[in-house]
Amino acid sequence: MTIELSPNCSLTPRGAVLFFGSLCLVTFGIAAIMATRGLWPIFPFAGLEMGVLGWALRASLQRRHHCQIITVTPERVAVETRNRAHREQVEFPRHWAQVKLRRADTHLHPSRLTIESHGRSYEVGSFLTEEERQALAGRLMRSVGRINESPPLGGVPENVRLE
């Protein structure tokens, strides 16, 4: 069974460029009109601001490249985490692996979902919403089972995408 997790991105790169362009048009347009009246100091602030916006859009769009693939086979539970720059793979023996969903010590903070065994633990689904994480936890617990308990995975491998 494979579960692929990726943060959802409601903005496409093209959308982002159009959006950024339209805001630049407005902001620099205003700065330009002011500059024609001799009020040029507005320009540097507009530039700074659009710089931060551009950076922010770019940073947020990096989400597109991030994903986590959890593979559960009869022998092991493997988690592969990928983003633009890195790739990381972690494996746990299925028979000994535990799925734990821990609450934070304050209800304002999100829960953390980890796969653990032998003193090692690996967080999955940190970019999911609270509900998605719980749904994932439920699914994983049913597939991975408790220590010494490996429930059957079912006849047909289940491939699920969670965004």
Added chain:
Amino acid sequence: MMTKTSRISIAALAAAGSMAAPAAQAAWTLNMTPGISAMSRAIYSLHMLMFWWCVGIAVVVFGFMIFSLVRFRKSTGAVADTKMLHNTRVEIVWTLVPVLILISMAVPAARVLVQTEDLAGAKLTIRVTGYQWKWGYEYLDSGVSVLSTLDRDSNHARELGSGIDPNTVPNYLLSVDHPLVVPAGVKVRLLITSQDVIHSWWVPALAIKKDAIPGFINEAWFDIDADKIGTYRGQCAELCGRDHGFMPIVLEVKSKQDFEQWLKSQQETAKQAAPAAG
């Protein structure tokens, strides 16, 4: 058919009346003054037009809201009509009707606005200069000038912890040592400027408020009704520092003849005071 004596007596009585009377407006005042010129009355009418429109719209809209609040309560068994999501026809009507209402407001407003800018035909020009914290008035054609500062009694009473009850000071904070004397029935042009920061010259009875901006000159005009002889008061209307609240304007409106006499006597006094300068 009045004799000269009776006219003078009436004038004297009127003058005495305006000095002895309590503050120009009564306490608990609710509304703006209609003022002393055709222009101020036009502005007052605009104000009342807008006011009644707002009252009318409020009655309809608040009435609708109050009806809903009373009629559609859960506690009295109302069941919500959850299918009601939008109604294009109603929405178009309640967008267009306000547009029509706004047009009916905008037309008279634009007309009056255009009139306020009509400076043609002015017979007298006075330069008004704002200072921190007093006004200066110069009659440009006659060379007479006057510096108008908060009157001594008011100035004393307003000091922090003066112990003087403002109610014992006549026209507290609204009287000056040298008022601005102007003629009734004559179109007067004002050139308004400042020597330091931005002030604003405002006399409600004239419905004139114009900012006094250093390095620039603003214009305004008024033509006071011939029968509105008397004293009218205003204040600075732009924050100008510490004593912004203590630089009032006093307008003394005289008849055309009395004004001319006054102006001549002022010129005489000025000539006597500075014979070399001339």
Added chain:
Amino acid sequence: MANTEHAAAAHDDHDHKPHGFWGRWLTTTNHKDIGTLYLVFSCVMFFLGGSFAMAIRAELFKPGLQFLDPALFNTLTTMHALIMIFGAVMPAFVGLANWLIPMQIGAPDMALPRMNNFSFWILPFAFTLLLATLFVPGGGPAGGWTMYPPLVLQTGSALPLMIFAIHLMGASSIMGSINVIVTIMNLRAPGMTLLRMPLFVWTWLITAYLLIAVMPVLAGAVTMLLTDHFFGTSFFNAAGGGDPVMFQHIFWFFGHPEVYIMILPAFGIVSEIIPTFSRKPLFGYDAMVYATASIAFLSFIVWAHHMFTVGMPLASELFFMLSTMLIAIPTGVKVFNWSTTMWKGSLSFEPPMLWAIAFLFLFSIGGFSGLMLAIAPADFQYQDTYFVVAHFHYVLVPGAVFAIMGAVYYWLPKWTGHMYDMKLAKWHFWLSTIFVNVLFFPQHFLGLAGMPRRIPDYATQFADWNMVSSIGGFGFGLSQLLFPLLIWQCVRGGAKATDRVWEGAHGLEWELPSPAPYHSWTEAPSLAVLEHGAPSHDTHG
């Protein structure tokens, strides 16, 4: 999410212990924490700005100067405005945005959590700077929050401090808006198209857009004040070829969208509360979105209605009069839509609904005085008088502030998991509503009677209504003490709140049990939660 965070997680097996109380709050990147920080800060600033207002109303209680030197009075009015605008109202809306937007669009957090933290922590620093000006030579700024030159250039050492504080507040707002915009554009759950978003999210999207467009203008304007004062430029100095009125143009080019920035999120809040307590979807969702967008667009072309007496050419005065009158149309549409949402509904009057209804009536009164102010020749009699003070306080206090209070009363049970003391909440509401009217309604009369604004002492014919207004002020101020008391009680305990809290509530944030869950994993909730949590307007495919 950087890879390094996962490496850290691999070593860290326990709930990572926060770094103590201060560490948590200083370094948090969690949107609920940051939202809480903004709201607490806003509440503190509200009381601070309010205490300045109490001092003002105490001095204006009777004619004559009893307590305050006129220069100090001017400083108090200036600081009252700066604190309320930049310290109370705007941060409160950002706090609500932080709390609600991720939950309402199905996102795990804001798009840029660390910038979010930074945006908040700039504010206490900025306000410390601003308040420090009260103690420097020359005292605090006393030229009004509008900072018109040349007067503002007579400020002493406080000038650069104030300007720096404003730059910081601006930076905080800009970063906050960028965060909001990127979050809304990029982090919406699948299926949450723009025209399915709750109206609160829409109003914040548009508000963020306005902030991004105009904040550089404010930054430029105050920088030019600084250079005029210290570096010999003459942007606003007539003697050097500049124009003081130019400052007013650029200030108000920022300033007018600013006041819409302070009211649009309030519109969003009211658009969430009224449908819930009418048990009926918001009437005309699309129209509400378009009306909000129209208001935002129009807000860019009306600025000079703050300057009708400055001596502009006739054509400009006419243009700004007409464009300002036009804003009444989309605003009216919104009022009609809210009213029609209540029509044929099934209304109940819990505290949030009380605040929303008060908003409807009292904001409309502010709207009416606004329409009167739009009429340029009539404005010659209203400008810089208490009529204007009455107008903007009606739209800001029973407008924006009541909406914020309503929002807190609405969502607090969701945030804390407890219901608050309903009886106390109703006392708070009724006392506030009655006193706010006693405080501000008479100010209409004062303005019409001829009382200018920003004066510490007045002629005796203004005494009666001033006394009434001051009594209203003291009553209103004292009533507000109930608010933090109530919140404190609620945070610490109280009757348990159900998941949905309010019977008619719809939206993703109500789907999550109160407070956020963490233990139930036996029965996985459906992944298609969006179907159940569709925003109140429904039927959009």
